[in-house]
Amino acid sequence: MSTRMRPLRDTIPIAEARQIIHTHLTGIDRVERVDLSTAHDRVLAQDIVSAVDVPPFSRAAMDGYAVRAEDTFGASRAEPAILHCIEQVFTGQTPVHALHSRQCAEIATGAPLPAGADAVVMVEESDSNGSDVRIFMPVYPKQNVGRQGADIQSGQTVLRSGELLTPSKVGVLAALGTTALSVFARPRVAILSTGNEIVAPGEPLGAGQIYDINRFTIAALVEQHGGTPRSYRTVADTIDDLSRAVDECLENDVLIFSGGSSVGERDLILDVLAARGEVFFHGIAVKPGKPMAFGQIGGRLFFGMPGYPTSCLTNTYALFVPALRRLARLPAWTPRTVTVPLASRIVSATGRHQFFTVRIEKDIAVPAFKTSGDITSMSRADGYIEIPAHTDIVEAGEMVEVKLF
Amino acid sequence: MSTRMRPLRDTIPIAEARQIIHTHLTGIDRVERVDLSTAHDRVLAQDIVSAVDVPPFSRAAMDGYAVRAEDTFGASRAEPAILHCIEQVFTGQTPVHALHSRQCAEIATGAPLPAGADAVVMVEESDSNGSDVRIFMPVYPKQNVGRQGADIQSGQTVLRSGELLTPSKVGVLAALGTTALSVFARPRVAILSTGNEIVAPGEPLGAGQIYDINRFTIAALVEQHGGTPRSYRTVADTIDDLSRAVDECLENDVLIFSGGSSVGERDLILDVLAARGEVFFHGIAVKPGKPMAFGQIGGRLFFGMPGYPTSCLTNTYALFVPALRRLARLPAWTPRTVTVPLASRIVSATGRHQFFTVRIEKDIAVPAFKTSGDITSMSRADGYIEIPAHTDIVEAGEMVEVKLF
Numbered sequence: 106m107s108t109r110m111r112p113l114r115d116t117i118p119i120a121e122a123r124q125i126i127h128t129h130l131t132g133i134d135r136v137e138r139v140d141l142s143t144a145h146d147r148v149l150a151q152d153i154v155s156a157v158d159v160p161p162f163s164r165a166a167m168d169g170y171a172v173r174a175e176d177t178f179g180a181s182r183a184e185p186a187i188l189h190c191i192e193q194v195f196t197g198q199t200p201v202h203a204l205h206s207r208q209c210a211e212i213a214t215g216a217p218l219p220a221g222a223d224a225v226v227m228v229e230e231s232d233s234n235g236s237d238v239r240i241f242m243p244v245y246p247k248q249n250v251g252r253q254g255a256d257i258q259s260g261q262t263v264l265r266s267g268e269l270l271t272p273s274k275v276g277v278l279a280a281l282g283t284t285a286l287s288v289f290a291r292p293r294v295a296i297l298s299t300g301n302e303i304v305a306p307g308e309p310l311g312a313g314q315i316y317d318i319n320r321f322t323i324a325a326l327v328e329q330h331g332g333t334p335r336s337y338r339t340v341a342d343t344i345d346d347l348s349r350a351v352d353e354c355l356e357n358d359v360l361i362f363s364g365g366s367s368v369g370e371r372d373l374i375l376d377v378l379a380a381r382g383e384v385f386f387h388g389i390a391v392k393p394g395k396p397m398a399f400g401q402i403g404g405r406l407f408f409g410m411p412g413y414p415t416s417c418l419t420n421t422y423a424l425f426v427p428a429l430r431r432l433a434r435l436p437a438w439t440p441r442t443v444t445v446p447l448a449s450r451i452v453s454a455t456g457r458h459q460f461f462t463v464r465i466e467k468d469i470a471v472p473a474f475k476t477s478g479d480i481t482s483m484s485r486a487d488g489y490i491e492i493p494a495h496t497d498i499v500e501a502g503e504m505v506e507v508k509l510f
Numbered sequence: 511m512s513t514r515m516r517p518l519r520d521t522i523p524i525a526e527a528r529q530i531i532h533t534h535l536t537g538i539d540r541v542e543r544v545d546l547s548t549a550h551d552r553v554l555a556q557d558i559v560s561a562v563d564v565p566p567f568s569r570a571a572m573d574g575y576a577v578r579a580e581d582t583f584g585a586s587r588a589e590p591a592i593l594h595c596i597e598q599v600f601t602g603q604t605p606v607h608a609l610h611s612r613q614c615a616e617i618a619t620g621a622p623l624p625a626g627a628d629a630v631v632m633v634e635e636s637d638s639n640g641s642d643v644r645i646f647m648p649v650y651p652k653q654n655v656g657r658q659g660a661d662i663q664s665g666q667t668v669l670r671s672g673e674l675l676t677p678s679k680v681g682v683l684a685a686l687g688t689t690a691l692s693v694f695a696r697p698r699v700a701i702l703s704t705g706n707e708i709v710a711p712g713e714p715l716g717a718g719q720i721y722d723i724n725r726f727t728i729a730a731l732v733e734q735h736g737g738t739p740r741s742y743r744t745v746a747d748t749i750d751d752l753s754r755a756v757d758e759c760l761e762n763d764v765l766i767f768s769g770g771s772s773v774g775e776r777d778l779i780l781d782v783l784a785a786r787g788e789v790f791f792h793g794i795a796v797k798p799g800k801p802m803a804f805g806q807i808g809g810r811l812f813f814g815m816p817g818y819p820t821s822c823l824t825n826t827y828a829l830f831v832p833a834l835r836r837l838a839r840l841p842a843w844t845p846r847t848v849t850v851p852l853a854s855r856i857v858s859a860t861g862r863h864q865f866f867t868v869r870i871e872k873d874i875a876v877p878a879f880k881t882s883g884d885i886t887s888m889s890r891a892d893g894y895i896e897i898p899a900h901t902d903i904v905e906a907g908e909m910v911e912v913k914l915f
Contacts, residue, residue: 141711142741145730159885160720166883197706197747199717215707215817217718256884263886271915272730273888276819279726280885284712301602302620306546307689312604313622315565321684325550325677336547342602412620414681441846478571478620479661480564480685481668483678510676 364412393477462486769817798882867891
């Protein structure tokens with residue numbers, strides 16, 4: 106064997122790789138202020154204590170008549186209670202008069218209850234000839250009333266730091282009159298492609314060169330999972346240029362490189378990282394995607410992804426996305442799955458956890474994998490199945506769980 | 511009954527409402543150019559025909575030695591084939607020499623194959639003393655070679671108009687050297703809150719007034735599902751102001767109002783819409799969320815949502831989001847679900863399809879619904895169950911499918 110080539114013989118199981126990554130991750134601490142209108146899908150970085158009651162006043166929950174409940178006791182269609190209507194209260198208005206015995210006020214949903222009123226009779230259970238209103242059914246006190254503070258009470262902690270701001274939680278913030286709030290910053294992810302053969306789309310392609318794919322697929326996943334992708338220039342395979350590129354990337358929260366952890370003589374990125382930082386693992390027992398590295402440099406975690414587009418992307422889905430979400434303090438992400446029969450037998454490499462892309466055709470999983478160098482192995486697939494390291498054959502017709510892209 | 515109040519007696523089943531909405535929807539036709547770096551999650555508006563082969567040249571799929579396969583036939587550890595190494599080809603370089611009989615070239619993964627070579631021997635199956643290389647195993651022609659055009663061939667249609675640009679499809683575009691492309695525009699969604707009682711967060715809250723919630727919850731969902739939310743001022747309950755507001759909103763693709771389709775005298779928005787457009791339905795047999803309207807005005811579809819925050823949000827999830835995705839040409843969206851036992855009996859209104867929010871606690875669904883006026887009915891819930899119109903009781907312990915937020 107050439108002394109200049111270094112095959113990747115030692116690999117660790119994917120579960121161990123996940124565990125090592127997990128051990129080194131902590132959620133981001135940097136916070137920023139955002140407007141309420143851009144707060145959704147962000148992670149709250151402060152407790153929210155309400156300074157107000159919601160609703161701020163007791164209000165009608167139905168269109169109808171605000172009454173003193175006791176005036177309706179015993180009412181029926183045969184013997185309605187007859188009340189005197191003293192005013193109309195529309196939503197957004199305030200009642201002028203307090204209700205006294207045998208009085209009522211016509212009231213719209215959401216309008217404040219007059220003083221003295223303690224219930225609302227639905228309009229459907231009444232009849233009116235102008236000033237006199239006939240009530241056909243008794244109401245009990247508080248019936249059809251949204252009481253002041255029933256939703257949220259002043260002084261109550263309504264949301265806590267670390268909660269993901271779903272649409273309904275954004276609604277809670279609006280209900281309190283919030284206009285700006287503190288959220289955890291999105292992790293900044295430096296994305297860097299290495300390799301003399303890599304050219305950015307739009308530039309001319311020389312002999313032996315190919316367009317950069319991984320920078321774009323990784324950036325798309327980073328945006329989908331709560332990070333801010335920051336693309337860096339393609340880096341030549343020289344120690345000097347790689348070292349400079351690492352320095353440029355250190356202003357970010359995490360570094361993800363592709364192409365730098367294979368076994369050729371010219372894959373120098375790991376040397377740079379090992380010299381200036383620490384490599385936690387290099388090589389995992391997955392197929393495709395064996396040449397993956399994870400470590401730290403200058404206090405930043407780095408992920409070294411395989412150069413081949415399909416391996417890079419499956420490892421990004423399987424290992425980087427969960428890490429990024431943890432860094433971003435987002436809840437764990439479970440891909441949607443379907444369980445369908447496999448169209449044709451798959452022979453898998455024993456000893457390596459295998460990702461195998463499939464298309465779903467007529468509720469059957471049809472293998473879509475060509476080679477790990479082919480982006481169409483993924484772009485023509487609907488998802489992938491995982492074949493554990495100890496399984497070597499999955500027969501046609503066996504039910505498989507497809508994780509959907 | 512007061513002549514000024516109009517109870518909502520006629521409702522249609524939710525399935526019929528879905529059908530009516532579906533009938534009126536077509537995917538957006540407006541297209542725009544975007545950079546590749548912002549293309550993910552957009553819907554392609556052109557066919558993509560490759561002008562290049564991917565890979566653009568035949569290349570090594572492994573680190574090792576480029577060979578003429580026939581020179582290795584019969585090789586074994588006991589009787590290796592001995593080849594003369596004439597050069598090294600690194601990734602990004604081009605080979606200088608053509609291979610002749612009994613010659614090989616050291617080659618890195620991704621580097622172009624020399625002329626004359628038709629296979630690559632893995633480095634693990636070889637040994638070298640400098641210029642002579644011993645090959646321990648035969649390779650067949652094309653083995654360990656990524657052939658020119660094997661992934662994508664020039665002239666091939668690789669993506670079609672209407673496809674969602676997932677990360678791997680973005681990767682395909684990058685592989686072709688694409689820098690900009692046509693996608694369908696995001697539907698512009700005019701969001702408008704109506705009601706004299708509604709005040710924007712940040713403004714002082716007068717007597718009888720509450721903060722606008724729905725504008726923010728709807729906007730969050732619009733952004734999550736491929737639309738561009740455009741918030742409009744809160745509109746007073748006057749025919750004139752409502753009519754002006756509708757005019758302002760018509761520059762958008764779809765209009766969604768909240769608060770305007772209940773039954774009080776002052777809910778005038780439907781009158782405006784009916785006078786100037788067409789109401790397709792008003793009132794659906796769901797609980798909460800009965801007062802919902804759907805129609806068109808000035809060639810734009812409009813959705814009139816209930817004013818109450820929880821009803822507004824469940825109807826937005828259940829009816830508006832699917833419509834928006836269809837308008838945006840996005841694939842149908844299936845919420846994630848868990849199936850767990852119900853903590854306590856729910857008595858449901860027969861004749862109305864019911865949405866019932868629940869929290870998941872220790873794998874049990876605990877009812878979280880307070881009233882449709884309470885935003886915390888949703889913000890403290892993890893999802894909701896649906897109880898069909900013909901079911902009146904769901905017993906404690908029954909398994910229920912929870913659709914997660």
